[in-house]
Amino acid sequence: NQSKDVIYHTGLLEHFNEEERIEMLKEHLRVAKYVLVVVPTKDAIEDNTGYGDELKYTYDEWSEFMNKNFTIKEEFSDENKMQYGCILEGIKNLEGEIENE
Numbered sequence: 001n002q003s004k005d006v007i008y009h010t011g012l013l014e015h016f017n018e019e020e021r022i023e024m025l026k027e028h029l030r031v032a033k034y035v036l037v038v039v040p041t042k043d044a045i046e047d048n049t050g051y052g053d054e055l056k057y058t059y060d061e062w063s064e065f066m067n068k069n070f071t072i073k074e075e076f077s078d079e080n081k082m083q084y085g086c087i088l089e090g091i092k093n094l095e096g097e098i099e100n101e
Contacts, residue, residue, distance in 0.1 A: 010038040044082040
């Protein structure tokens with residue numbers, strides 16, 4: 001448990017449904033203190049056609065999903081919001097309370 005400092009991935013979460021993303025990130029937070037996530041936004045996927053199975057979320061939709069389910073140390077993006085990035089540091093339960101403190 002939390003034996004790693006950071007888990008980092010880019011371009012991964014947009015290929016999974018909401019339940020799978022939540023479970024994956026919960027497991028990442030179980031083994032690491034922080035999880036650094038970067039995903040393309042809807043604009044980036046539509047500009048580059050992608051692989052066809054990506055979830056097309058805007059920057060604000062990614063932010064809403066992350067903030068609803070996790071505690072976030074920081075959010076970031078490029079100036080055109082073609083990607084969403086964040087550093088997760090905790091998990092929220094169904095009532096929006098932090099689970100792993």
